[in-house]
Amino acid sequence: MRPWLNKSLSFGILGLFLIALGISFCFLWPTVFHQILQKELALSPTSRSFEMWKDTSNLPPMFMKIYFFNWTNPEELNIKKPHFNQVGPYYFKEVRQKSDIKFNHENKTVSYVQRRIWYFDEERSNGSLSDVITNLDAVTVSGVHKIRFWEVDWQKSLSFLLSSTNRRYYISKTVDELLFTGYSDNLLTMGKMMPIDDVPAFDRFGWFYTRNNSDMDGHLNMETGEDDISQLGILRKWNYRDTTKFFKSPCNVIEGSAGGFWPPYRTKNQISLFSVEICRTITYEYEGTVSHFGIEGYRYTIDKKTLGNDTRRRYPHEQAKYFERTTTTEDFFAAEHLSEMGITTTTESVADDSSSEKNTNEYSDDDPDVINMGNCYCDGECTPSGLMNVTACRFGAPAFISLPHFYKGDSMLLDQVGGLHPNDKDHSFTVTLEPMTGIPLEVIARFQINLLLQPSETVTVFNNVPKIYMPMFWFELKVKISEDMASDLRKLLALPTVMLSIGIAMIAIGLGLIATTVFLYFKNKRRVPTTDVTEKAVDESSDKKTEMVYMDKTSSNNEDPNVRGDRRLYAKLY
Template identity: 35%
Template sequence: MKRRRRLCSQICLLLAGICLISLGASIFIFFESIYDFILKDALKFTPTSKAFQAWRTNDPPLSMEIYVFNWTNPDQIKNVSVKPEFEEVGPFRFKEIKEKVNITWHDNSTISYKHKKSYFFDEENNFRSLSDVISTINAVPLTIGYKTRNFINFYKGIISIGLSSISSLHVTKTVGEILFDGYEEPILSTLSMMPINVEDRFGIFYKTILFFSRKNGTPGLDGVYSMSYENDEHFGRILTWNYRNQTDFFEGHCNDIRGSAGEFYPMNQKRDRLVLYSAELCKYAEFEYVEDVVIKGVHGYKYSADNIFDNGTTRPENKCFCKGECIPSGVFNVSACRQDSPTFLSFPHFHAADPYYHSLINGMKPDKKKHEFFITIEPKSGIVMDIAAAMQVNLLLQPIERLSLYSNVPKVYVPLFYFTQRLNLTDELASSLRLIQNLPEYSNYTSLILVGLGLICILWGLCSLCCCKTTKEKLKIEEKIQRNTQYEEVPLNERIYDTK
């Protein structure tokens, strides 16, 4: 009975060893498939998932810093020997809450939604006051002049008289009035008395979508989005904007709606390009891979947007963004999607732009560390680790024929303001991403341990079998020797012989 039990335990050791080796080898061979399955399950996008809850609203609120430019010598704008001079004023810090509203789930693995954005002046972290007074370009008559630049001379003559008599080329107002509160502009007061849908005050973010759709609490100012949420190579991709897959702002493929909405990217990113679609840019933007970085112990790919404002100067494929006139790289014409206002986008202080723009004015101090627009992605999961968004709004001041207010002025891209937003990697997310990145290494260790334990079990079992067999043979020999010894010790006269 004891021998049988011992034999069973030895066989169990051998079988356990084989199972452990098989399990270790299976984990090693099939780990990639298992790994992808675990990640997809963790990142699945459903009404009850963590990914959806994080996407639906940003909590805590994002911090946004706005810098305005004070025009220090506007009275000398028609002096050809003096360049316009600007100085940066700020930052003015705000809290942004961006919610997804009117969310609709569709059967084809897409979801449609609108944005609802709210902004609050950050009283605790501001060292500047919205009551600070600055001078800047007067956007209202400049926009009217730009809109009417191709009118016939008769109408332009009437407009010229109106603009010259009641409007000025620049204004001096508080930062609060220029940004959110709005200020009274005589020409708007006149127009508001006519059957025209126009406000009697003007501010960059005052009841307007002239520059950016940031009116507090109004949903859908930047359009209706449709996004793919299937966790595959299309995950997070914008399929339509305002129910269309193309715009009519530019020409050809430059009207395409493509790329991510900025929050989600597919798994297994490569060191090439990221594409996102931005309603504020009025187009898709391509971010190019720059370098590998490590943030809080997490390895990521950094992608830079230095070339997104090229209009065909350095990239021929971007020529269709020109809308008739290609200007030097680094400043982007968005007048077509900003109510035909003379609005041009760039990076702050014309960072990464052609030197042409710096030659027109004084006071610009581009700094790559402060003014770069980049995204850092954790490559395996596609999760955004770090974002630094920075954008500047400029208004084109130029001579307009038959409009006396703009006669003898230089052609200048006047910097109005810029904003920056930074989303840093949290400690909690960094911990999860480190686990994701270290899981393959943990898997290799686990495989080696299982194989090692399996080999130990097999060797132990084999050794036990060998030892058992040796012991059994040794016992047989000892018994035989013992019998022979007992036989020899019996005296001859006492031995019993079988004679049969």
């Protein structure tokens, strides 16, 4: 084989190999990327995320900011609407630690207990823990609400007790007493002696009393994503149950993320999270695409699907037929649930994360598989849009959750009070996720705690009070990835582009080598050999006898015949 042909063949084989390898890079990068996510994101004792999840002490500090609403005119309740001044913020460094961690490899979950610790940061705070705040007396209001359907004699007994001790519907306490230290109250002691179900076993009241450095979040069981990364972070059980005791099915189902992890490959539909604080699932709706440290993220926010009261969800018949047909007190499949306070219902639907949205009006009223999730948590009476009723999981206290300053709530909530000024920048609740990996880029959690003040015909102190949802305080917890973490994430996200670019480059180089091979082949095939001598053909006829004599056809008379030359010798026939 000629040398030039060997070289051309080598170029051709190398070119074909590069093309095949390049095509593999172009088409197999999703599989390679998925395997990397499966290895790096799945939670295990040896994963990179485990230590950060287990203890946040070594991460950039996380702060909870608390703002109180100070009631400036409590004596004028029957004359003027309540006016509030926002006080704070009071900063608390928050540390989260997991204990009693057990990996259950048989069902790919991890069980744990979460402990939260708060440290007051006086330097950052705008105020001190000794600041005095005036607002509703939460213990008294809760007690009156708890017995509102009792026998009249019981209610009169409470009325007499409140009047004899000059109790009012408002109280003034320090920030420290209202939050962590708590304050004693005779009603708490009396409540333990009365035939009341679901009485808190506390000797003092404080919004965070006994919660600091405690495991009051309960026992949680979460998917690790060990075999299926699409299940990462999904909460399966809370306190050893997959349903809660506070609502009827399907409202009592525990579903959604546990909060620390989110599955990868997010869409622009919606995400969900189960909150142990309010004993229910919260839905976050896609708001838009934003950039964080140069990384594109999907921003989800709390809106009508969580705050509305007519958000519907269609379940497959095989699921719906097993649902209990009532909430705590009412049939929400048939009831039209309108509040006495003039609720404006919405027409949004609640769907699973993977399903498409559907307008409420498209559902048939006769469809037994359609559940009005907006009425799911009413606990007997639905509220104006913008509020979440958490009475059932807060010992019967008339507690309601909203966004700060009643942002995105019914206008009547804001009209009943003064001093609140909602806006999107300061009062929205958003979660921003990197869509390919599901890694949270930024979480801004904001909630406001409200108490319902309403009149009572029997309890004298509450005879003539108006029905108002009173704001108590709100908090903000903001968490975002650091620049170092963002840099690592950018490298991971660049991997598909790098693999695709390398694949295209290999294909281009391979095609170039094949083109070179073809060019060399035709070029050498057309080459005509040239020489300055002539050859005489040898007659190989069998009829002639020949003798081969080699002669030098280029010799000249000037050369020395005794010196051998290096010229070619040619055969001559005789």
